[in-house]
Amino acid sequence: MATRTTGTLSTATTRPVVTAREVRRSFGGTVVLDDVDLAIDPGEVVALLGGSGSGKSTLLRILAGLDPDASGEISRMGSQAVVFQEHRLLPWKRVADNVSLGVTGGGVRERVAAALAEVGLADRGRSWPAELSGGQAQRVAVARALVREPALLLLDEPFGALDALTRLKMQTLFGRLRAEHNFAALLVTHDVDEALLLADRTLVLDGGRIVENAPVPLTRPRAADDPGFGPVRRHLLGRLGVQSGSDRGSAS
Amino acid sequence: MTTSSLVEAADRSTVAPAPTPARSRRGAHPGRRWRRALTPVGLLLVWQAAAQTGRLPPEKLSAPSEVARAGWRLARDGTLGVHLLDSLTRAGIGLVIGGALALVLGAAAGLLRLGDDLVDPPVQMARMLPHLGLVPLLIIWVGIGESLKITLVALGAFFPIYFNTYAGIRDIDERLVEAARACGLGQLARLRHVVLPGALPSLFLGLRLALGAAWLSLVVGEQVNAQTGIGFLMMEAREFSQTEVVVLGLLVYALLGLLSDLALRMLERRTLTWRRGLQAR
Numbered sequence A: 001m002a003t004r005t006t007g008t009l010s011t012a013t014t015r016p017v018v019t020a021r022e023v024r025r026s027f028g029g030t031v032v033l034d035d036v037d038l039a040i041d042p043g044e045v046v047a048l049l050g051g052s053g054s055g056k057s058t059l060l061r062i063l064a065g066l067d068p069d070a071s072g073e074i075s076r077m078g079s080q081a082v083v084f085q086e087h088r089l090l091p092w093k094r095v096a097d098n099v100s101l102g103v104t105g106g107g108v109r110e111r112v113a114a115a116l117a118e119v120g121l122a123d124r125g126r127s128w129p130a131e132l133s134g135g136q137a138q139r140v141a142v143a144r145a146l147v148r149e150p151a152l153l154l155l156d157e158p159f160g161a162l163d164a165l166t167r168l169k170m171q172t173l174f175g176r177l178r179a180e181h182n183f184a185a186l187l188v189t190h191d192v193d194e195a196l197l198l199a200d201r202t203l204v205l206d207g208g209r210i211v212e213n214a215p216v217p218l219t220r221p222r223a224a225d226d227p228g229f230g231p232v233r234r235h236l237l238g239r240l241g242v243q244s245g246s247d248r249g250s251a252s
Numbered sequence B: 001m002t003t004s005s006l007v008e009a010a011d012r013s014t015v016a017p018a019p020t021p022a023r024s025r026r027g028a029h030p031g032r033r034w035r036r037a038l039t040p041v042g043l044l045l046v047w048q049a050a051a052q053t054g055r056l057p058p059e060k061l062s063a064p065s066e067v068a069r070a071g072w073r074l075a076r077d078g079t080l081g082v083h084l085l086d087s088l089t090r091a092g093i094g095l096v097i098g099g100a101l102a103l104v105l106g107a108a109a110g111l112l113r114l115g116d117d118l119v120d121p122p123v124q125m126a127r128m129l130p131h132l133g134l135v136p137l138l139i140i141w142v143g144i145g146e147s148l149k150i151t152l153v154a155l156g157a158f159f160p161i162y163f164n165t166y167a168g169i170r171d172i173d174e175r176l177v178e179a180a181r182a183c184g185l186g187q188l189a190r191l192r193h194v195v196l197p198g199a200l201p202s203l204f205l206g207l208r209l210a211l212g213a214a215w216l217s218l219v220v221g222e223q224v225n226a227q228t229g230i231g232f233l234m235m236e237a238r239e240f241s242q243t244e245v246v247v248l249g250l251l252v253y254a255l256l257g258l259l260s261d262l263a264l265r266m267l268e269r270r271t272l273t274w275r276r277g278l279q280a281r
C-alpha cells in the first residue's frame, strides 16, 4: 500500500488530514472493502456507520496504517491517534506510563498529567489498569490518544462497550474535547444517535463501498431529543437496512 | 502450534508445583495453621520414639536426633559447606547454560516464523526423551566428570524454560501489540514494552519448573562417580553405613528445592506487582 505522509508545513488549511483513494481489502477471497474513497478535513468529525461485519474496523485500521496488506493510496497530513473499542491498555504499566507510551519530546510528564486531568482522572496516574472501571479505562485510552495532540483521531466504537449512562457522559466528554482541541475525528459507531449527536458528516459503509456521504443537517448544540433528529435518523436507519416505524434504534 | 501448546499445557498441569493453599487457609482460620502442623510434628515424635526404643533399626533409618547431630557435626567441620557449594555451583552453571539456550531458542521460535519452523520440531521431538534416561549415552559422550552433571542439569532446565518462553510469547494479546504500534512504538520498543513484560509471568513459571527439574537432575547426576557434592556425601555415607548422613543429604536436597522456590516466588511477587490488581478480582 502506498502511503505518503506530508509534513504539517503546508499553508493550505483546507488540505484534508487524511485522504484515501481506491482502498481495497480482501481476506482470502472475501472482498471486505471494494474501492473506498474518503477524505476528512481538519477539525471535521465524520461518523462511519455500517452493519456488523461491513468493514468499518478494517477501514479504520487501514487509515491508521496498521494494515500492510491493503491496497490503495492513503495520504496523511499531521499526526494520528487511535482509540479502539476495547481500551487496550498494557496491564503491566501504570496508567500514566500507558498514556506516555511512545510519546517523545519535552515535558512528557506534564503533558500526561494534563491529558489525564482532561478526562477527569488526574489522581489515577499511579493506578494499574486492572484497578479501573471500564469507563475509566476507556477514558485513559482517550487520554493516551489526546496526549499525542493528533490532527486526526480515529475512534473504533470507543463507547460501544460501556453502559448507557457512561456512554452519554463519554459523548459529552468527546464533544468538549473536540471543541477544545479542534482535532478531526473518524468515529466508527453502531449507534445512529451517537453519530447524529457528534458528527458533522456521516458515511455509511455497505457492500464494501461508501453508499452514503452526507452532512448532518442539524445545528449545534445538539441533544438527542431534538425534533430534527427524527427524519435524519429514519433516513440513516433505512440506509442501514433497518425497516422500522419507530424512530429510535441502532444499526446492529 | 495447537498441538504443541496442548502438550505443553498437559506438561504444565503434571509438573507445575501445586499451588500453595496455605496462604488462603491461613487467612480463614488462624488456629488451623497450628492444627496443620500437628501431624508432621507428631510423626517426627513417633519416629524419634521408635528409634530410641529400638523398634527402628538404626542402620535402616536413624533417629531424627542423630540426623540433626550429623548435620551439626558436618556443618561445624566445614564438610557440609564445601559439598553444598559444589552442588550449588553445578546447579548454577547448568541452569545458566540450559536457561540461556532455552531463552534464545524459545524467543526465536516464538517471535519468528522461520525460527518456529526450524527450531520447534526438533525440540518437540527431543522433549519426548526422558532426559534422565540419557545418562548412559551422556557418559559415552561427555564422560563421568563434572560435565555430565552440568549437562544433565542444563537439559533438565532447558525444556520448561523453552516451552514457557514460547507459550508466553505466543499468548500475548495481538491487539496490545497493535495498540503499541498505533502509539508509534517500533519493533524494538514493542519487544521491550509489550512482548517481554507480557511473557514474563510465563517465564517465571518456566523458571520455577526448571528449578525443580534442575535439582532432580543434580540428584541423579551426583550419584554417578561424584568426588564432591551432596550426592557424593550420601554415596560415601552409604558405603560406611552412616544412615544419618544419607538422610541428612536428602533433607539438604529438599531444603534447596524449597528455598529456591520460595526465593523465586518472592521475586515474582515483586516483579509482577501489576498482577495483584488482577488477582484481587
Ligand SMILES: Nc1ncnc2c1ncn2[C@@H]1O[C@H](COP(=O)(O)OP(=O)(O)OP(=O)(O)O)[C@@H](O)[C@H]1O
Pocket: A027, A032, A050, A051, A052, A053, A054, A055, A056, A057, A058, A059, A190
Ligand atoms: N484478520 C481477519 N481475517 C479474516 N477475516 C477478517 C479479518 N478481519 C476482518 N475480517 C472480516 O472482514 C469483515 C469486516 O470486518 P470488520 O471487523 O471490519 O467489521 P466491522 O464493520 O468493524 O464490524 P463490527 O461492527 O461488528 O465491529 C468481516 O466479515 C470479518 O469477518
Ligand SMILES: [Mg+2]
Pocket: A056, A057, A058, A156
Ligand atoms: Mg469493528
